[in-house]
Ligand code: ADP
């Protein structure tokens with residue numbers, strides 16, 4: 001990489017604002033800008049002009065094809081490439097790309113999950129250009145970020161509801177801002193900086209593990225003598241091979257205009273993190289999808305594999321994603337940042353309590369927005385936040401809210417009763433607020449950090465729910481305050497009331513303690529949805545569907561289809577894991593143990609022939625236990641096979657997901673337990689797959 005030229009490199013493969021400004025006529029640029037910022041419909045002539053310049057620019061940068069790049073509910077991105085070529089009269093070709101092709105595509109939708117939305121005879125789907133996310137070039141292809149819908153207009157992707165949720169919160173926040181006299185604000189946007197964790201392991205070893213290949217995680221594996229207990233990996237020196245990978249990754253990401261900023265080692269061996277600078281939620285979502293894709297690609301180039309699974313190794317910390325979320329205005333004000341004047345502070349507090357109420361009212365939606373088979377292994381397992389959603393505010397802010405709630409003096413700079421809109425609040429310092437790593441949802445000075453996301457999750461789902469839930473709190477406040485005779489008094493009373501009604505969601509203590517689970521569920525009545533099978537059906541709770549429909553984020557049909565698709569993903573994932581386990585046990589583990597048993601028994605016989613006095617302690621005890629274990633393994637595998645075939649008979653996804661939770665997963669765990677014990681007793685030479693120690697310490 002040419003280090004001196006990072007500014008030139010940055011965004012060089014992106015049709016960004018700089019390129020648009022330079023290449024489009026003033027009128028076309030102005031009208032496109034209005035579409036991007038204010039969601040104004042684009043004229044056909046403008047689309048044609050943009051398409052023409054986009055194509056010329058793309059060809060200059062080596063592109064031959066274009067694709068509508070979208071995010072179906074498979075969790076990854078999809079693309080279908082078309083070349084720019086059109087036959088010309090003289091038998092040659094022209095490179096063409098029209099406004100129509102830019103704005104709309106019609107991919108075959110039949111191979112993407114739709115949860116029954118799209119009848120089988122109607123396979124057409126639409127992709128529609130999202131001009132708020134810049135087009136970019138990847139693998140000689142101009143990629144145009146698009147939303148993906150069915151023929152009848154129902155969303156089949158993650159971007160559509162995300163954009164709708166951003167509009168919902170924009171609508172409601174603007175009503176609130178008007179009440180505070182901020183008439184100059186044209187729009188508000190939510191912003192996100194997602195911190196991405198991942199593992200890097202050696203490709204040769206990866207290739208030897210069918211479980212990693214088929215499921216992304218190890219389904220067997222005894223703990224190595226050294227794991228993460230020495231805490232020597234976190235922020236440790238980055239190994240040369242990893243450093244080269246990161247350098248290469250940065251270059252690729254920067255070219256795509258992705259603001260990769262921070263990189264460091266994480267807690268577990270072979271675990272790392274990448275944090276970008278935050279951007280608009282919709283752009284951050286696209287960028288994060290691209291980041292994950294490019295991480296995998298670059299790792300391969302360096303002879304490694306990037307694991308994005310939430311729990312690649314049992315007993316070792318898994319990977320998550322922290323969704324740092326804030327709300328800002330087009331005038332550059334962060335609405336979650338305590339202001340400089342008393343009035344700004346009152347506004348800040350209103351937005352703050354709006355988030356608190358949203359998290360309390362829609363705990364279940366936030367929980368289910370991060371629910372996947374993979375993430376179920378982390379949440380509540382004392383390495384990631386618990387499955388119970390709560391909000392961490394820190395001492396200072398908690399004291400302020402308490403003072404407001406109780407009408408008691410707040411010991412700030414001056415000891416006075418806080419009257420909102422009159423008294424200045426002290427400035428909060430972020431380092432006093434970010435100590436508690438066990439909280440799922442923490443205020444960190446000028447943003448909230450939702451920490452429950454899984455590493456492979458698209459951040460879209462979490463932000464759809466978060467934006468919508470906060471939009472709903474703001475809607476209620478706007479309805480109330482717009483009617484108020486005395487705005488300041490009404491505001492004060494409202495904030496006080498919201499604090500009182502929702503303080504049960506506030507918790508600054510240790511989220512890992514047994515006491516918290518008891519208190520949260522029994523005293524406070526918070527929900528503890530432990531698995532995807534428990535969480536996902538709540539999407540269809542009346543209050544949730546009503547809220548999402550009211551804010552036009554989902555139609556009722558879309559909510560139903562989404563719930564089914566997410567549960568289907570859960571069920572399919574575990575099914576593949578179960579089948580992989582059976583395969584590995586029958587074809588590899590049992591035969592390997594048998595070979596070793598054969599050697600042990602042969603040795604014992606020969607040794608005893610050689611001398612009647614030998615005890616053969618090692619041989620006999622190992623043989624006895626291993627032989628016992630093979631019996632248990634055999635029983636467990638037959639048990640699991642039974643479950644796998646029963647599972648095939650389910651037609652209702654709610655029933656099959658409960659079956660997965662109650663029957664399949666426990667059976668898989670039992671099988672694993674015996675195999676892992678056998679691993680400790682079998683000679684490494686005979687063991688068919690690389691061990692945890694080899695995998696975790698494979699890159700240096
Ligand atoms: P930490 O590492 O302590 O969690 P950082 O300040 O490094 O905190 O931020 C982590 C992530 O939060 C980064 O991706 C950063 O860009 C993002 N971030 C910072 N400020 C904001 C904000 N106002 N809104 C959204 N994300 C933010």
Ligand code: MG
Pocket residue numbers: 195322449
């Ligand atoms: Mg963080």
